[in-house]
Amino acid sequence: MLISTKGRYALRVMIDLAEHQTDEFISLKGIAQRQEISEKYLESIIRMLVKARVLESLRGKGGGYKLKKTPEQYTVWSILRLTEESLAPVSCLEEGADACSKQAKCRTLSLWKGLDQVIRQYLESVTIADLMEHDSVGDDYVI
Amino acid sequence: MLISTKGRYALRVMIDLAEHQTDEFISLKGIAQRQEISEKYLESIIRMLVKARVLESLRGKGGGYKLKKTPEQYTVWSILRLTEESLAPVSCLEEGADACSKQAKCRTLSLWKGLDQVIRQYLESVTIADLMEHDSVGDDYVI
DNA sequence: ATATAATCCTAGCAGGAAGGTAGGAATTAA
DNA sequence: TTAATTCCTACCTTCCTGCTAGGATTATAT
Numbered sequence: 001m002l003i004s005t006k007g008r009y010a011l012r013v014m015i016d017l018a019e020h021q022t023d024e025f026i027s028l029k030g031i032a033q034r035q036e037i038s039e040k041y042l043e044s045i046i047r048m049l050v051k052a053r054v055l056e057s058l059r060g061k062g063g064g065y066k067l068k069k070t071p072e073q074y075t076v077w078s079i080l081r082l083t084e085e086s087l088a089p090v091s092c093l094e095e096g097a098d099a100c101s102k103q104a105k106c107r108t109l110s111l112w113k114g115l116d117q118v119i120r121q122y123l124e125s126v127t128i129a130d131l132m133e134h135d136s137v138g139d140d141y142v143i
Numbered sequence: 144m145l146i147s148t149k150g151r152y153a154l155r156v157m158i159d160l161a162e163h164q165t166d167e168f169i170s171l172k173g174i175a176q177r178q179e180i181s182e183k184y185l186e187s188i189i190r191m192l193v194k195a196r197v198l199e200s201l202r203g204k205g206g207g208y209k210l211k212k213t214p215e216q217y218t219v220w221s222i223l224r225l226t227e228e229s230l231a232p233v234s235c236l237e238e239g240a241d242a243c244s245k246q247a248k249c250r251t252l253s254l255w256k257g258l259d260q261v262i263r264q265y266l267e268s269v270t271i272a273d274l275m276e277h278d279s280v281g282d283d284y285v286i
Numbered sequence: 287a288t289a290t291a292a293t294c295c296t297a298g299c300a301g302g303a304a305g306g307t308a309g310g311a312a313t314t315a316a
Numbered sequence: 317t318t319a320a321t322t323c324c325t326a327c328c329t330t331c332c333t334g335c336t337a338g339g340a341t342t343a344t345a346t
Binding site for chain 2: 001002003005008011015036076086088089090091092108112114115118119126131132
Binding site for chain 3: 001004005006038040041044058059060061062063085
């Protein structure tokens with residue numbers, strides 16, 4: 001599985017925040033209820049987004065979360081890379097992976113690099129704003 | 144990780160067999176040595192390929208494995224689907240996944256379907272024959 | 287026939303990640 | 317001061333990956 005629930009949930013949080021955007025902060029509780037995700041689990045996911053400065057947060061009564069930028073400015077890729085350990089399709093391509101000793105004669109390396117490219121480009125091409133609109137992203141995406 | 148070692152090894156087996164193709168059967172031992180993979184582990188992977196009738200096998204002395212079709216006739220996708228539990232990028236798209244109760248109002252479903260498409264099309268576009276040739280698949284693959 | 291070289295089959299196991307839970311400390315608004 | 321909220325740390329269970337072990341079966345060569 002390339003994308004775990006962590007990543008999927010993170011995306012849903014971003015969309016939820018985008019759709020309920022006002023000047024006020026939006027509480028974890030509200031997000032969790034709307035998205036039907038455990039508060040506690042969601043907490044750990046949101047914290048990653050805060051740490052990466054994708055979200056602004058406020059503690060205490062009336063606190064919650066808020067997007068820092070407009071929905072158009074967040075690509076799907078930029079969110080997923082925060083929650084996923086790695087988005088590489090194969091372990092050889094993970095950052096920090098010790099260069100494979102057989103790389104030079106590897107018949108499949110360029111295959112994997114190509115796959116990585118294709119995935120990356122697709123995920124970069126979609127923004128949170130695209131996902132808010134009620135339409136079908138990807139259905140008309142022709143390779 | 145979308146593709147596990149199982150899938151990568153399976154692909155390497157196919158390429159190895161393609162490159163060493165003769166009338167005779169090629170032994171597991173030889174493949175394992177050339178590919179520097181544990182015989183025992185490779186055994187379990189190859190057996191999947193035999194069961195799926197992708198390879199022909201012969202037991203006993205002088206036995207081994209052999210491609211059933213020409214390298215051009217095997218797409219990367221057709222091999223990977225045999226060894227990988229699932230090639231879906233998210234669990235919601237796995238075959239046999241119980242339809243998500245929130246599908247109707249899901250903002251991200253089409254995103255995932257699009258991603259799945261993109262991956263599938265890329266992996267369908269490359270064959271074992273492409274991987275034998277000493278060139279760079281994918282480097283010139285423009286989306 | 288018998289030895290030998292292979293593939294086939296079943297079982298199990300260690301480590302790590304996924305997916306989540308629990309409890310409390312710190313902070314802010316009313 | 318109290319209630320609401322985020323922050324932080326630790327833990328737990330379940331499953332998958334990657335791999336190993338040991339033997340049964342089958343075919344060939346001598």
